[in-house]
Amino acid sequence: xxxxxxxxxxxxxxxxxxxxxxxxxxxxxxxxxxxxxxxxxxxxxxxxxxxxxxxxxxxxxxxxxxxxxxxxxxxxxxxxxxxxxxxxxxxxxxxxxxxxxxxxxxxxxxxxxxxxxxxxxxxxxxxxxxxxxxxxxxxxxxxxxxxxxxxxxxxxxxxxxxxxxxxxxxxxxxxxxxxxxxxxxxxxxx
Numbered sequence: 001x002x003x004x005x006x007x008x009x010x011x012x013x014x015x016x017x018x019x020x021x022x023x024x025x026x027x028x029x030x031x032x033x034x035x036x037x038x039x040x041x042x043x044x045x046x047x048x049x050x051x052x053x054x055x056x057x058x059x060x061x062x063x064x065x066x067x068x069x070x071x072x073x074x075x076x077x078x079x080x081x082x083x084x085x086x087x088x089x090x091x092x093x094x095x096x097x098x099x100x101x102x103x104x105x106x107x108x109x110x111x112x113x114x115x116x117x118x119x120x121x122x123x124x125x126x127x128x129x130x131x132x133x134x135x136x137x138x139x140x141x142x143x144x145x146x147x148x149x150x151x152x153x154x155x156x157x158x159x160x161x162x163x164x165x166x167x168x169x170x171x172x173x174x175x176x177x178x179x180x181x182x183x184x185x186x187x188x189x190x
Contacts, residue, residue, distance in 0.1 A: 022066055025189045029058035029070035030077065033106070034084035045098045045149055046160055047086050052137055053171040055106045056130045059113030060179040061189045067110035075103055101144025102137055109133035121183055127176045134168055 036050030059067035078084045078094060085094050085103065094100055116129035138161045146156035 026066050026070045030073040033074045037086045040086050048167050049086050053175050055110050056133050056175040059110035060117045064111040064114035067114040068107040071106035071110045098145050098149040102141035105137045105140035109136040123180045130172050
């Protein structure tokens with residue numbers, strides 16, 4: 001057993017490797033979310049995509065802070081003009097448009113999932129954590145859809161939440177199962 005304290009240089013090298021690893025994982029989940037946005041079934045006003053699948057996994061695997069950072073990076077890339085939003089969309093207008101509420105909720109949802117999953121790692125708790133993340137996304141998305149496009153709250157709920165719920169139940173099940181299985185060996189990537 002190595003009982004000698006590490007030198008300051010060794011500690012700096014370890015910290016540098018850790019920061020590099022975190023930056024790579026944050027970037028990777030941002031890219032995965034962008035790829036998920038391009039896996040799309042067109043539907044008006046909100047398309048069916050794989051984005052939320054990667055948002056949930058980013059929070060679970062990266063933790064609250066890094067999961068949120070991966071989604072801030074994703075949204076930021078789209079705002080500065082990279083075609084990372086659904087349908088290869090980009091720009092600030094997407095954030096104030098009908099689907100902007102969903103996009104703006106991604107960092108919050110990833111942070112919430114990460115925070116909750118850090119507390120317990122049972123499969124049931126992972127599912128509950130991811131449901132909470134989806135509720136954040138759907139609430140924000142539906143409210144913005146109501147404010148920008150559909151002026152009837154019941155219709156906005158139907159078009160922005162209920163129509164997507166079957167699709168997100170599938171993604172939730174897959175994300176929960178994937179994280180639960182991988183977390184047995186790699187509980188976090190941060």
